[in-house]
Amino acid sequence: MSDPQPIHDEDDEEREADGLRKIIHVDMDAFFASVEQRDNPELRGRPVAVGGSSGRGVVAAASYEARKFGVKSAMPSVTAKRLCPDLIFVKSRFDAYREVSRQIRAIFHAYTPHVEPLSLDEAYLDVTEDLQGLGTATRTAQAIRRRIREETQLTASAGVSYNKFLAKLASDQNKPDGICVIRPGEGAAFVQSLPIRRFHGVGPRAEEKMQRLGIATGADLAEKDTAWLRAHFGSFGDYLFRAARGIDLRPVRTNRIRKSVGGERTFSEDQSHPDELRETLERIIEIVWDRIEHNKARGRTVTLKLKYTDFRIITRAQSLGDYVADKAQFAGVARDLLEAQLPLPLPIRLMGLTLSNLERDAGAEATERKRDDAQLSLL
Template sequence: MEKGKQRKIIHVDMDAFYASVEQLDNPELQGKALAVGGSSQRGVVAAASYEARKFGVKSAMSSVIAKRNCPHLIFVKPRFDRYKELSNRIRNIFFEFTDLVEPLSLDEAYLDVTENKKGNPSASLIAREIRQKIFEKTGLTASAGISVNKFIAKVASDYNKPNGQKTVNPEEVENFLEQLEIRKFHGVGKVTADKMYRLGIFTGKDLKEKTLDFLNEHFGKSGKYYYQVVRGVHHSEVKPSRIRKSLGAERTFEENISSEVFMHDRLQNISEEIEKRLTRSKVAGRTITLKIKYSDFTLQTRSKTLQYYISSQELILEAAKELLYQEKMKESVRLLGISLSNLNTDNEEEKEVKKEVAVQLKFDF
């Protein structure tokens, strides 16, 4: 790409992907309030149809609360093989337009179409064609955001969901970000949003008025990120082969566990699953993190960094047990998880050193 040339980035996000696949394959579920995930007392919603979302059902919600919010909610078990099959079909469509495709998950990806295989100068028309092809080849709908960088494209893709798209042209970036509600900024979760509210930050304009020193003081390392993105500065490139930062697994139990003997059994099962995933990905890690969710839903993590890389079930379990005994449990436990980070792929990632381009170039979006 020519130096100083503005990029054209598309963020494609499938609409309620898991739930939509289930409705696609089973016509009787179409138009119904549907949740993909466990229906037991300890189950968790993995995805919800738009019909269910109207009742406040959302992913990561316990099935008990979901059922309380929506008594007529239908639960179905996830079929990840089917989701992967359709995800691969969708990804092949992306490659018809560009090789610069960065998958984020099975149902979303970034595409850099600045220079594309179709020779189409309009990223908006490319996004529309991609969405149409996805529908023709899978029967599923997708939404898209189009703009000058990944951050704005991702925010924009959520604007006209489902089955819509939004383009933020270069000359519209400043106004778009200033009017954006702070909770819609990608990277601002509920806890951070509440903190910003207390500091009088409700919109992008409010955020933009804060100095870098102020943001660093209140948000630490994230301060610089917030300072830059609200000004449209986000240099992260679309990376076709994303480098994995961590790998893990977790289990929610049918009944709360208070016995450490039972916890050992669960940790052994989890560590075996992680070993399989590490082997498939051909990676190892040095930092192990134990995740504990108690019966009162409070969450605790305990971490340890080793001097060497590990990938075997035995060593993962040994480190996890050590973290388990690090301090006394305060309540019975409903969930345990283990993750491995500081992977041996980290040193392969090149550091991004980009100069900020002061003048934004206009082009056909």
């Protein structure tokens, strides 16, 4: 299928008349690895992985030179090194990534106040209101990508469409350093031309199940009705029904609701000795509490996560009657959760800690619930 054509001015006028949104999804290209290559000229043009190179290390990000060998994020470092013997590992520098992310978001806000960050390196923008008078959403996306390159020396890809689902699909279409536009009336055909693995939310297990059921493409999925999809996929079937038709009524949410704040550590060697576990927990407490303060989060539930050497995962949580008051209380609950598990039945390879059940604005919660109910009623 050829790439959808840019949106023209008359299309924008039609969109506004129909009440359709103009959504851009901006996704930085190999963000962490690109920052490292930018800041260290010796890494440019070479296969780079951000992450630990030890036996239990995991790739956090891979440059496009490394991706040619099959290296990708979340891959064990030993596997990545086997695929690409010349792979260069560099330690992550999240302070540097956050600083670049702040620069990028400042650029976004020059074009719209309606920005929904998804992570440090991607965001949705609602540019229905043309603040800069550029005429089309496509020109706005081009201007944003140009400024990102000029001000950060990094590249970004963008998807432009009339809803979030399509914009995100489009941003992946011409990576790296590309742009793709899906105009009104093109969404369903675009989605149905794609392999099912391109659908966001469809992981390896869901894809395997769909293949067994004879679903390989969006077109195959579009042939199924809601009753069939619900019977095989539960509530996920409702999402699949809408996605196969290019339907997504979610607005860009400027104040995206965070559900939890946390962190975890994967060990280079399995741990089981109580003193080692307690020491690790203290380090995680320090990291997570710093994130809690940075996000100004207030929560009621503290959860401890342990992954045993046999890959079995358990979580143990304690919910308080009021929000966690301070670091001392947070640490105390975390320590109690760990002590209750000692001695461990097996060594562990990972420990994590989160604060959840976060404070939310009651009015925003009610509005969100009504909006979700309205979306369902339209389908």
